[in-house]
Amino acid sequence: MTERSLSHMLNLAPRKQKPAANGAVEAEPQSKSNELNGVPLLSESALQEVRDDLQLHLSLSVLLMLPVMLSAPSLIHWIRNLRFSTRLDPDPWWLHTVPLIFVYLLLINCNTLQLSNSRLLPVISCLPLPLAITMATFSSLHLYRVTYFLSAALVPLAFCCVL
Template identity: 40%
Template sequence: MLDKEAKPYKVDPFVIMIKFLLGHKWFKELWDVFLLPELDAIFLTSQSMCFPLVSLILFLFGTCTAYWGGLLSSASVRLLSSLWLALKRPSELPKDIKIMSSDVTILTIVLIIISWATCGALAILLTYLYYVIKIVHLQATLTNFKNSQTVNPKHPRRSEKKSNHHKDSTAHPLRLSASDAEDSLRMHSTVINLLTWVVLLSTPSLIYWFKNLRYYFKLNPDPCKPLAFILIPTIAILGNTHNVSIKSSKWLRTASQFPLPLAIGVIAFGSTQLYRVPSCVFISLFLHALCNFM
């Protein structure tokens, strides 16, 4: 759901059409009536019709960058999980699927306090590291489970049947099977890719705070603080989210309609003003997290 709209032929035509229409006075007046912000792009006229090709090339370049960044992120998770397996043998797949636990709640409160007392970008970075650790642990656990399945194939089948029995039963909490863990891992990989861009776009604020740390401990004004306050609980929920709870959500169909408008909004309003991009990413993550409750 989170990455299916990252296709130029779905996003770019809408943006190009809006840019062209904004070159006409009547459409510009209609645009102002709805109090919509100005586009972060060159307006198209009949004398500048070569711009769509340039826009498409830039969009393809950005899509390729995101794609290869996703591959690099997945490879890094696998490498870190191998290191995790070498240092510590992980436990079995999670038996009980809990969206929030006491430890996660305490960690969320601590990160929010860090965001308020120091720098929002620092809290976002720490939240990102927490999420990466969670996914590395899940990858290591899944790898360990597959290795044990290769050694003893009969036991995992009984375990998976038992897991499916608990999944279908309403008297017991949901349990995670190997296939569910793989689906969840793919979902978390997409979340990491989106969250990476939020961290990168908030890095200038973090660097500025770090350079001036000798003068003040709390960054004020902090452009990343409002985002950190709402992003931290969202990531805490997504960190304990599995594909089982997402698939059974009634909100999933509604939430799946938002990525395309958000992608259009990023291209239309965040091309030059990049501070708007994390907000669009957060909306997508927040809607995804709501699937656990609706």
């Protein structure tokens, strides 16, 4: 289903149907031309690049939803006390949130081609597995540690976008 919706979003050629002699509709195979109604179609490599970018951005969105869910109690407390003061004293999440916002902005504007051409990627690609294991080990007792590990995994990846 995602392939079909992605092909519709990217204006790929659908299978044309032509009526048969007996009144039934037969599916005509897709033509090999590179245009459909005068609009050029995407190549398979461009389609694969779009899929990779979509998977990267979807994964980043899911990863960064975790700190948002963990900081929800502070947000609810701040919203309830908003009529008294606009400051949340002490705010335990600002130290984690500010770097994650900058990392998210760098990664959301990056594409997979830029990441794969980075010189730092072979070194940084060894980092997520040990971090995931230590996060599963140490964060089961204290959930606030998840943001530390998430920052430790995403900040080097953001450096791959820059360099």
